[in-house]
Each structure stands twice: as structure tokens, then as C-alpha cells.
Amino acid sequence: MTIRDVARASGVHVSTVSRTFSAPHLVNAETRARVLAVAEELGYRPNRAARALTTGRTHNIGLIVADIANPFFPPLIKAAQSSARERDYHLFVADTDEDPAVEEELVLAFSKQVDGVILCSPRLSNKALDKLAERVPFVLVNRRLRGVATVLMDVAQGARSAVEHLAALGHRRVALVSGPAGSWTSGEIKQAAAEVPGVELVVIGPNAPTEQAGIRAAAAVAEAGVTGVLAYNDLVAIGLIEGLAERGVSVPEDVSVVGIDDIVPGRLNRPKLTTVAMPTADAGRLAVELLIQSVTASTTLETKLVVRESTAPPKGLT
Amino acid sequence: MTIRDVARASGVHVSTVSRTFSAPHLVNAETRARVLAVAEELGYRPNRAARALTTGRTHNIGLIVADIANPFFPPLIKAAQSSARERDYHLFVADTDEDPAVEEELVLAFSKQVDGVILCSPRLSNKALDKLAERVPFVLVNRRLRGVATVLMDVAQGARSAVEHLAALGHRRVALVSGPAGSWTSGEIKQAAAEVPGVELVVIGPNAPTEQAGIRAAAAVAEAGVTGVLAYNDLVAIGLIEGLAERGVSVPEDVSVVGIDDIVPGRLNRPKLTTVAMPTADAGRLAVELLIQSVTASTTLETKLVVRESTAPPKGLT
DNA sequence: AACCCTAGCGCAACCGGTTGCAATGAAATA
């Protein structure tokens, strides 16, 4: 079913059919109705790839994340997909397996096929990103880069309010179970957490951003003489809680634990995790929005502390 | 950067450049090397959309799931993406929000832009699916349909071994917290669970496939006089465990609980959930494979019981 | 009555590739 079939069947030129779909006001109402009827009848749909060839707009967006199966990303992907679809865009999704080389390759591979790419927490160097920015518009999520549209989530503020929450409960010595060595996010967290007055911060790490790492970190936490912990993310926090339980220290009775991200497993965990909720869905929506409108803006989304069951006043104060 | 730029810069005709990329054996090694060098230099990459126009192969695949954020799907999406990429395919991902109309619209919207569509647990009627099958090749996951490639996961067998596991532990009266009313899967589970000799099955439901539904079902389970439970899925199982805890009945001491799916939150839950692992990653990989090879086959993947901490012998037998 | 506008539509070139066919020339065969 091509545009020519429809043209033939409705007795008009292909250009008229084309305009019926892409510039309806340029064609007589009567003709338009007839063409639409015939198109419907034949089950015709414009071929978007062909259209892209002349218009230069594919109506596709590429979304690149480190790991689709990491519970942090699906809400972002879902939101991005949904707002893309609302505006008649389709979404390519790809997974880099945490490999910067794959990341670069993906952007390049997508470049001709999309109107823009959303890169989440890219591992690429600034220079590499600048290079890529010449080839395809993109927006960065969780990474700041001069001259490129960015959507940030304010982890720093989140980390600060997490530690403040612990301080308010009466904790005076708090551990930070930090993230991977090179991580920008981990740096932000550390800096913000250290700023909170009235609490002494013990940094434990670096650690991999996994449950296993959390379990392993439990030993160090138990020996650090702290009553509260801020973990790099929820996965680590959950692992930590498990590791602590194995050593007979219970949360939140003996130690309070705060995570970051607010992923689903944390909400289902027992005790339910107190955590810093990241507005991932908003970030996904916004990234799509920025891309489609092609505005180069740097946005920071607020994070929010969600107090659940893994934090309580320290023992002495109960 | 188009093929003509490369042709000009390397002093050959566009067709030679084209062949350099899509049929290298047809061009002299020396010429090929020169063209490749120039292409590299210019950063040229063939435009896949343009290529698709003549070849009819887009090298794109559409993946449609009910809910991207449902922990069941991400591993499938990830695996599909990864095997697609291995074969130089790109993956569109879309979310139907559980709406059959959206599902149909998506397939249609994708049809011209992909070589095939993977439909996971479609809600569409057989007739509607048959209709769609005329327009675009697809493979169904978790749904059987004559004449269409399908990838099934053997829930029936899984449910059976779950109940057998409970029976082997000594449970004689087991509740099935069933799924939504119309669900094919729920029917399969019920039938298979009922077949296991030596255990009396109490069906509780229908229920929504959510944690909340599990919490609500706890009352009925507590009153059913059972020592073991098979839940429609892990989410329900987790909710159930929480609901039971609220009533003072603990898992697995008082009641054993088995879930289905093996999603991440279940693995992190405490107690760690005994569950029927669905080979979602395999399903994703296989679906891509079938699509690319365009083989119309019906495959059934085995499920596997994973015994963790939420099951134990009933109280009297300990 | 001569003239201008405009709505509606057709014409044809073009987007960036692919591919069947023909032309070329060198190597191989008779």
C-alpha cells in the first residue's frame, strides 16, 4: 500500500494524497474526504521512513541507558515512551551494559534514524560528548555539560535532606556508603552530605552500586560506630540492611538506613526503605519534551525525601 | 554526509560506495580501502532509513509490552535489545498501558518501520491478531495463536512443581491466590495446581496482579485454614506476606508462600521468595531470533522452581 | 470588459540509498 495506490484509486495525483496527510488545509474538503476514505479502505498509512527522507524529521527518539533491567530506569523509560507517543514519536531503547564504547556506537548508529537522543547517566568523557553533539541533538540526563540540554535530579539536595533527617532524629555520627570511584553522582552526594552541620560523616567506600556491595559494606558499617547510614542507592541500602541483619544488628532499631532512588524493591522491602525519591518519570518526560522542542536548557528537578520504616531515633534517645 | 559526498571525495560513483558497504566482495580491495578511508574521514554512515526504502528491510524491531515499569518485563526487554543489537537491529519499545486499542494502534504505527513486532502477553482478540499478522510479521510471547510464531513460558509446569514442592514439604491444604478474571495465565495455573495429587486446593480470587491485592487477600488466606499458598505472581506474594505479617502470621513459620515470575523485588524481599522463575530473558532473546530468522514456530520454555526462604514444612511437622 | 487573486491541483525534482544491466578492459582459453 503506497501513496501511489491511493492516488490511483481516488483519481488524484500523489501530491494531493501526500498533502491530504501532511498539509490537509491545502486540499479541498471534498477531495480530502474522498482520499481519506480510499486510504482507510485500503489500509494505507504513510511510510514514516520515506517521509523522513525528504523532511529530515524521523519522528523517532533514541533513549540510551546503562542497564534496562536496573530498577532505576524502567520508570524513566516508561514515562519517556509515553510522552513520546503522545506527540506521535516512537522510541528506540538501548542498553549500553555500562560500556562507554557501546554508548558512543549507539549514538552514532541512531544518529541518522532519530531526531535526537536521550543519554542517561553517560559514562563518556565531555570531549566525546561534545563530538557527538555535532552529529545529533541530544539531551543528557544526570549529567551536566555546557551547551547541551540537560535534565538533572538534585541528588545533592536529596542527600542533604537525608542527612538532615537523620540529624533531626538525633543521629550524630553517620556513615556514607559511597558509590563507584569515578561517579559524578557519588561525588555530589559526598559533598552535600558532608555539609550538614551537627553530624560527623564517615565515608565507607568506594563500592559497586549493587546489593552485594551493600552486604559486604555491612561489616565496615557495623564497626564504624555510627547510628545512621546514607547509602549510595537503594540497592546498596537493601543489601546493607540484609548484611546488618546477618550480624544481628537490626534496622531501624540499632541503625537507621536511608537509600537514594526510590526504586520499587525498596518500597516492598521490609522494613520499607526511607529514601530520597528521584523524579525519574519526570526526567523522562522532560527529556523528551526538551528534545522535541529542541530547547537547549539545563533543568534541575527536585528530589524528595520519603520517610518510611528504615529510620528511627538512635537507641539511646528512644 | 551522504553517499554522494563520499563518492565525490573518493572519485568513484555512488554505486561503488554503496557496494563498499553492502556488498564488499563486489568491489576491488584497493578501491574499497580508499572508499572506507574517505568514509571514515568524513564520518559517513549509511542512512538506514534510506536503505530500507529500497531493500524493504529496516533492521528495526518493535517490542510491545503491557507495562515497561512492571518488574516482569525489563529483563525481557534487556535481553531482546541485546540480541537485537548483536545482529545489528534496533529496537523500538512501547508500552500499551494495558489497553488493547493502544496495542493495535502501536502495531499499525510500527508496521512500516520495522521488520517485525514482538507482542508480549497481548490483550487483543485472536481475530484482531490474525488481522494484524497480515500487515506485519510478529511473534507472540505468552500467547498461543495458530499460524503465528509464539514463545511460551510453561507456567502450568511451574505451578505444578510449586504445588508439588509444597506437598513434598508436607502441606496438605494449599491456597491459590489467583489472578485477574480473564487471564489465560491464571487459568493455566489454576488447572495445573489442581492436578497435583495429595493436596487440597482452595482458590481465592480473582485478584488484581498487584501487591495491594496480595495484602487484601491475606485475610482470606488466614481464614482458609491452609498451611501453604501459591500466589498468581511475585507481587501478589510479596503483598500477601506483608498482609499476613500484619495479622501476626509469619512466613514461612506459620504459612509457606510461593510466588511466580522471579522478579527482582522478590529476590531482595525478606524472607527471600520461593518462586517459579520465568525465563523472561530467554523469551526475549528467542523472540528476536524467531523474528529475524522469520521462522513460524511455537516454542515452550521451561520454568524452574527456585526454592528460597518463604517455604518450609508446616508447623506440625517441624 | 479587462485584470488580479486565490484555491486547488498536477508536475517533476529530490531525499539517500540499492541494484539490474551494460560497458570496459585484462586475463584466460581455444
Next chain:
DNA sequence: TATTTCATTGCAACCGGTTGCGCTAGGGTT
């Protein structure tokens, strides 16, 4: 030496749309 064969490359049509331009005819102006 004449004739094939084959590897290599160019030519041009084509994939399915879009769009600037030009033509036509009906309506409005003066």
C-alpha cells in the same frame, strides 16, 4: 591471434514520500 570469461565500475531507474513551482478556473475589483 581470435574469442571467452570475469572482475570491476558506471549508469539510471527505483523505493515512498514531499514540496516548490506553475497552470487553470472561478470570483471579485474597478
